Structure formats: C-alpha cells, structure tokens
Amino acid sequence: MDTSRTHPWLRRVRDRIDREYGKPLDVEALARAAHIPAGHLSRQFRTAYGMSPYAYLTARRIDRATLLLRGDLDLEAVCRAVGCATLGVFVTRFTELTGLTPESFRSGLAGDPAGSVDGPGAAAAAGIEAMPVCLAQRVARTVRNQEAPARHRPLT
Known part of the structure; x- marks a missing residue:
C-alpha cells in the first residue's frame, strides 16, 4: 500500500476525532467523510495507531x-x-x-x-x-x- 496516500487521510480522521470527540461520531460517519469503506478505515487505523477508531475516540x-x-x-x-x-x-x-x-x-x-x-x-x-x-x-x-x-x- 502506498503510504503517501494513506497517511494523510488517516491523520485527517484522527484529527477529526481529536477535534470533535464531544460530538456523536461513529466509524461509518468517519469513513463517509474520508470516502472509504468503514471496514477499510478500521483496519488501516488499527494498523497505523494500534487501536480501532472507536477505541481511540x-x-x-x-x-x-x-x-x-x-x-x-x-x-x-x-x-x-x-x-x-x-x-x-x-x-x-x-x-x-x-x-x-x-x-x-x-x-x-x-x-x-x-x-x-x-x-x-x-x-x-x-x-x-x-x-x-x-x-x-x-x-x-x-x-x-x-x-x-x-x-x-x-x-x-
């Protein structure tokens, strides 16, 4: 996988969680905003940050x-x-x-x-x-x- 394309959108997802943790967020909404499937987001996020998006949130x-x-x-x-x-x-x-x-x-x-x-x-x-x-x-x-x-x- 090309990390030059992966990391910017993963950082945007993580930054959104950091900014909007007080709002209702779920993996589907985060994936829609990143224009990727929810399962792909979860797998890539876990690989990059060591925990699922929900666990990070x-x-x-x-x-x-x-x-x-x-x-x-x-x-x-x-x-x-x-x-x-x-x-x-x-x-x-x-x-x-x-x-x-x-x-x-x-x-x-x-x-x-x-x-x-x-x-x-x-x-x-x-x-x-x-x-x-x-x-x-x-x-x-x-x-x-x-x-x-x-x-x-x-x-x-």
Whole structure:
C-alpha cells in the first residue's frame, strides 16, 4: 500500500476525532467523510495507531474527562461534555480505562493537595493542560485494565 496516500487521510480522521470527540461520531460517519469503506478505515487505523477508531475516540473522551473532573462540573455535565451517550456508559468506560471510578478519581484529587492520584490516572491529573495536545495524549493515554501489565508473583 502506498503510504503517501494513506497517511494523510488517516491523520485527517484522527484529527477529526481529536477535534470533535464531544460530538456523536461513529466509524461509518468517519469513513463517509474520508470516502472509504468503514471496514477499510478500521483496519488501516488499527494498523497505523494500534487501536480501532472507536477505541481511540473512547480513550480521547476519557482523557478529556480526567481533566474536566478536576473542575467544578458535576458527573453528568462531564459525561455530556465528552460526548458519552449515558452516564452508565461513561462510568463503565472511565473505570475500564483508568482503573478508577470517576467519583474515586475526583475524591483522590480532592484528598491530595498536589492534585495527583496514584494509579493509572495519575498522569492525566498531574497538570498536563499546558502541554501541546500531541504530547499530552502520549503522557495521559489511558490503558485498558486488560492491557495493563500483570504483576508477577513468585511461585514460592
């Protein structure tokens, strides 16, 4: 496959997800805008970025939610701001990706004067707002619990 033609449209799709994560987006809509079949988009996106477009969108929404939870917005307002369909879906995805519920993430921030949280969400809570988006996403990228490395226990 000719990467000179592939990468620009993949970057446009990724950039659109980064810009419009709060809006209803699905793979079909992203594929229509890129003028390619949805299956092709999913395969190429996964090859280029290591995750499906939906997983990238979800991770982007949760990354943003970790920043919004530092403010005064209530949980439903954060859920709406990041484009999640329902509060239940938001709480489930947040917990899957960070290992903490939104409430425990927020209470961890309130209990620590430095505003940090121990655990997978710590990088997102450490004041990354001033970083460029591309760097902040690498630093604060959430990791699904099943992707997190397992702790090795000695057999004895």
